[in-house]
Amino acid sequence: METEVGNKRWHEPGEQVEVAVWLNGEQVVLATEPRKTLADTIRAAGYTGTHLGCEHGVCGSCTVLVDGRPVRSCLMLAVQAEGRRVETVEGLALGEQLHPIQRAFHEGGALQCGFCTPGFLMLATGVLREDPHAGADKVCERLTANVCRCTGGVPITQAVLAAQREMYGAGE
Template sequence: MPHVDQHLSGDWLEADESVRIRLVANDQELPVEAPPRCTLADALRDNGLKGTRLGCEQGSCGACTVLLDGRPVRSCLMLAVQAEGGRLETVEGLAAGGELHALQRAFHDHGALQCGFCTSGFLMLAAGLLREEPDAGRERIREVLSANLCRCTGGGPILQAVLAAQRELRGGRG
């Protein structure tokens, strides 16, 4: 099986050919073999990381949001080969040592999930924001969260959960 680097020279692949892609997901090597046209979302799900949801598959809903090198990306719009060599974090990677992340606890405590379909995308979007901007204000958090869609909670509980997690993270837990 060819590796993605072998095709950077301009070699063409047959329609049914796959390539090996080097990914690190949640601090573990994730050996992926996929056709070059396979989305990152599909590659993650096909390799056991089912927390990444596929909603609209057009980048509008945010359910597929994961962190790539610490930044939120829509994994339904990105090809798996584009993530070659990158460090991915999915919702499965938030909890550490058997303990839920502050965001996961806050979503539970504040009723920020109902059907749960959008939850992983919101968690990853919020995790990326709070790492990059730990002191983000209410309006900044609202602005960033508005990039994802939720039909069940109306958004208010999600905002409250992220604010609560932010307070907890500032206190040193999570």
């Protein structure tokens, strides 16, 4: 039950609100508590490719794109996504055809345990969309926003640059 005190609205603990978003190109309505993060809400809706690591915005495993820009979904409330475009790793592939960044990660051995991979894929997608002709130094710098404890940065950076060459004929 919603309560109004002064000019503020308060929701009872556990009460659900509806949040309409464009999720991977499809308009959906997500039911969530106002206090829930975007990460928790999209995972509850079945989009479990978005991983939760530190839940403090440090590791980057929960990175999704919101209106085309990389965002730590563990730091954003779901209600803040109302009316916005949210892209998760599930939205990268076209059916069975992997996105060039996914393919480059696979072919370049840029993943081991795979926990950080969805966040890196989404971060890289956002970086390359923002600057399709970013040089190796800029790509490497931007990728330091996420943490990988298995492969380290070199294979990941090389995979993103390989995808960049395939997608835009750009890079190094």
